[in-house]
Amino acid sequence: MIKRLKDQYFAELSELFNKMCVKLQHVxxxxxxxxxxxxxxxxxxxxxxxxRILQMLQIGKSSVQPSMMDNVPRYEKQIISILNSQRKPVQPQIHQQFQPPAG
Incomplete structure (x- = not known):
């Protein structure tokens, strides 16, 4: 279950973490x-x-505690919330329909 989260979210979280590190270094x-x-x-x-989330996603299968497995849905909700809050909103494209002039 953690492997699925890692496969699905690790790259994007890692990129976000690296951006945050650069931003903090700049500040x-x-x-x-x-x-x-x-x-x-x-x-x-x-x-x-x-x-911490990235560390959790890298835990080996043999090191996963049962209590951690119980919290995986909560971790996933938190990950989704984080990623959604950091994504730029997508502007829906408006398709204009041209109607031929009457006449």
């Missing part, structure tokens, strides 16, 4: 370390959460 380079903003703290927390 670290322009903001003095003693100054911390709420948004920066949220970004750091988000990065840590992604890191």
């Amino acid at each position: 670290d380079s322009i903001i003095p370390p003693q100054i911390s903003s709420e948004q920066y703290d949220k970004m750091k927390s988000f990065k840590i959460m992604l890191e």
